[in-house]
Amino acid sequence: MQFFIEVLIGGLLSGVMYALVALGFVLIYKASGVFNFAQGAMVFFAALSFVGFQEVLPARFGMEAGSAAVFWLSFLLAFATMVVLGIATERIVLRPLVNQPPITLFMATIGLTYVVEGLAQMTWGANVRGLELGIMDEPIGWLMDDYGIGVSKFDLFAAGVAASLVALLAALFQYTKVGRALRAVADDHQAALSIGIPLQTIWRVVWAVAGFVALVAGMIWGARNGVQFALTFTALKALPVLILGGFTSVPGAIVGGLIIGASEKLAEVYVGPLVGGGIEGWFPYMLALAFLLVRPEGLFGERHIDRV
Amino acid sequence: MKLKHSALLGTALAGLLASSIAGAVEEQFIGLPSYRVGPYAAGGSGVFGGWIDYMQLINERDGGINGVRLTWEECETEYNNARGVECYERLKKKGSTGNTVFQPVSTGITYSVLDKAAQDKIPVVTIGYGRTDAADGRVFPWVFPLITTYWSQASAIVNFIGAKEGGMDKLKGKKIGLLYHDSAYGKESHAILDKLAAKHGFELTKIAVAHPGNEQQSQWLQLRQLKPDYVILWGWGVMNPTALKAAAKVGYPREKMVGVWWSGAEEDTVPAGPAAKGFTAAGFNVAGANYPVVADIKKFVYGKGKGNMEDKARIGSVYYNRGVVHGLITVEAIRKAQEKYGKGKALTGEQVRWGFENLNLDEARLRALGATGFLPPLKISCADHEGPGVVKFQQWDGNQWKVISDWVESDRPLVRGMIEESAAAYAKEKGIKPRDCSKEG
Known part of the structure; x- marks a missing residue:
């Protein structure tokens, strides 16, 4: 039982990490109806920019390496980079495609993925970097000593960050004028334009916020596994989360993440050995597929009704 | 007058032609299907950087191989099969004699x-x-998996663990976990490790990690339950630092983890930070810039501003040195082939194949090349396209790799027996008649 609980808690906390990436997808889909295929590449670019600035600031400007000043300035510069990327995406990719079918916008983001991946390596090089956030990825002592259950301090920190982000984004969507405008744009571009909502500004805002979410997700995943191209693969973990939680729901991303994280770990441990192991790569997709048959809009997604 | 003028012009032209023929420099073309962008760019830039630097060294220091200058062209594959084939086709007819290798x-x-x-x-x-x-080589005359293979490596790792335990007989009853990348590459070790487990009496537990391996919580919880005496890490890419961090998280000692050569580079340990300290990995080349061959590259190539590496701190890293090994072996095979087909001549791929098959890099030759201990001595033959099948073990001290063993051999009779058995099955399936090596010159 103790082992089961440990696997379950570990899975839930992993699920939060997936949800962090899924949030970026939800944000852009909710506000613009675009499934942003480039979200994984944005996570990579954001994290790489952060560690890149951490290297450049001490080397070029004589700042003290590893200092808080370098950390926060790097964070701000990386965020500014993501804002510029967001604005450029709106100007170059999205603006010419206003009122085009969603599949066109989706295809454009596939192209954007390659551009962002190439841009990241061209700007900062292909070297693999480490990233320390000052929180050790080790078990909490008393839980381990008293109950024999290993719960990572780092995973708990990531869960806290994700919870804060969700609260922040939920408040943004529900209680601010910008948030209401974002939802209006998501419903219908033309209708939103006709009542005076500045579509271009809204898109810039939403891509900048998605850039911020990508930066946070990139830093958490980068601290865990290193800042390297594989960060783009985190998007693969987010997809079943989105299917389960719904593409338009911020809380759905979290709940979806928890379900996917817990179920894939339990499946790997208890079912994996029966079928040769290594099933957590595809198991979440099977689960999401099964879920689609019952509830196509996801747990918290908006039900789509068409007049026929 | 007109005749005199024409004669003068003709003489001048003939002189010009003659002087250009006399001054013509033979060139040997080597196509490089590199990957400097995409998911595996970190490794690719190191390997191909070291490789190009070595060829540049031969041109700059020695004026080429017996006067034949090396030329090369990179073709970006992004580690993608389709692009790799495209690069093969694009490069194969380049140069005066086509692609060498x-x-x-x-x-x-x-x-x-x-x-x-x-x-x-x-x-x-x-x-x-x-x-x-x-x-x-009797079944695969055109293929050279030089120095060592995955099977030799797996066997050498077991021998290394046996030596750490005080003898192979001490392995009986021990538990060894194999944490492997769930792919053909990761499963390549299964057959040989199963045989070795049966032979030495250790218990082998195989645990798969789904690609890309950036999540390993469940695998390490399983390993914690199993309490293995050693864990062999058969990883690739992000799976390696993730494994080291996850091991630290469950309190498994990194000193008990032994990685393969695709788990044992700076790119695998640096991202894991302090969690990587104490981790050991196999390698058919070692890390370090304090070898005469690397010093010569710094002097003759980087000294002239012709180095390939943008980040010079990576000179001497595991991947960089692996590239130097690729360059060195290629150059020596061409040199060997020139002994038979003519010194100072550009050779065809077929002629260079003979050079690979008759390659003999003994200790004396490695010393002359400034590469003693950098790679193992290597002798190739018609039947044996592998060579020594040995690896060294390096341990990460938190900052760099330190060599902690001499060249460790594999269970040669067992490995070679498996190779011959598998090759014979392939030959039967494809209708290939193995070469009679006694007739090869």
Whole structure:
């Protein structure tokens, strides 16, 4: 039982990490109806920019390496980079495609993925970097000593960050004028334009916020596994989360993440050995597929009704 | 007058032609299917950087191989099979004699070009990857998995663990966990490790990690329950630092983890930070810039501003030195082939294939090349396209790799027996008649 609980808690906390990436997808889909295929590449670019600035600031400007000043300035510069990327995406990719079918916008983001991946390596090089956030990825002592259950301090920190982000984004969507405008744009571009909502500004805002979410997700995943191209693969973990939680729901991303994280770990441990192991790569997709048959809009997604 | 003028012009032209022929420099072309962008760019930029630097060294310091200057062209594969095949086709007819040798540093691309290369008479050299049974040169005359193969490596790792325990007999009853990348590459070790487990009496538990391996919580919880005496890490890419961090998280000692050569580079340990300290990995080349061959590269190549590496701190890293090994072996095979087909001449791929098959880098030759201990002595023959099948072990001290063993051998009779068995099955399936090596010159 103790082992089961440990696997379950570990899975839930992993699920939060997936949800962090899924949030970026939800944000852009909710506000613009675009499934942003480039979200994984944005996570990579954001994290790489952060560690890149951490290297450049001490080397070029004589700042003290590893200092808080370098950390926060790097964070701000990386965020500014993501804002510029967001604005450029709106100007170059999205603006010419206003009122085009969603599949066109989706295809454009596939192209954007390659551009962002190439841009990241061209700007900062292909070297693999480490990233320390000052929180050790080790078990909490008393839980381990008293109950024999290993719960990572780092995973708990990531869960806290994700919870804060969700609260922040939920408040943004529900209680601010910008948030209401974002939802209006998501419903219908033309209708939103006709009542005076500045579509271009809204898109810039939403891509900048998605850039911020990508930066946070990139830093958490980068601290865990290193800042390297594989960060783009985190998007693969987010997809079943989105299917389960719904593409338009911020809380759905979290709940979806928890379900996917817990179920894939339990499946790997208890079912994996029966079928040769290594099933957590595809198991979440099977689960999401099964879920689609019952509830196509996801747990918290908006039900789509068409007049026929 | 007109006649005199024409005669003068003709003489001048003939002189010009003669002088250009006399001054013509032979060139040997080497196509490089590199990957400097995409998911595996970190490794690719190191390997191909070191490789190009070594060839540049031969041109700058020695004026080429017996006067034949090396030329090369990179073709970006992004580690993608389709692009690899495209690069193979694009490069194969370049240079005066065509591409000398194809070394894709990718098992997938290797498999894709094996048949084509044999038809085009271009040797395929796969150092540390590719088909293990291609070490049987009687069945695979055009393929050279040089120095060592995955099977030899697995066996050498078990021998290393046995030595740590105080003898192979001490392995009886021990538990060894194999944490492997769930792919053909990761499963390549299963057959040999099963045989070794049966032979030495240790308990082998295989645990798969789904690609890309950036989540390993459940695997390490399983390993914590199992309490293995050692864990062999058969990883790739992000799976390696993730494994080291996850091991630290469950309190498994990194000193008890032994990685393969695709788990044992700075790119695998640096991202894991302090969690990597104490981790040991196998390698058919070692890290370090304090070898005369690397010092010469710094002096003759970087000293003239012709170095390939943007980040000079990576000179002497595991991947960089692996590239130098690729360059060194290629150059020595061409040199050997020139002994038979003519010194100072550009050679065809078919002629260079002979050079690979008769390569003999003994201790004396390695010393002359400034590479003693950098790679193992290597002797290739018609039947044996692998060579020594040995590895050294290096341990990460938190900042760099430190060599902690001499060259460790594999269970040669067992490995070679498996290679021959597998190659014979392949030959039967494909209708290939193995070469009679006694008739090869």
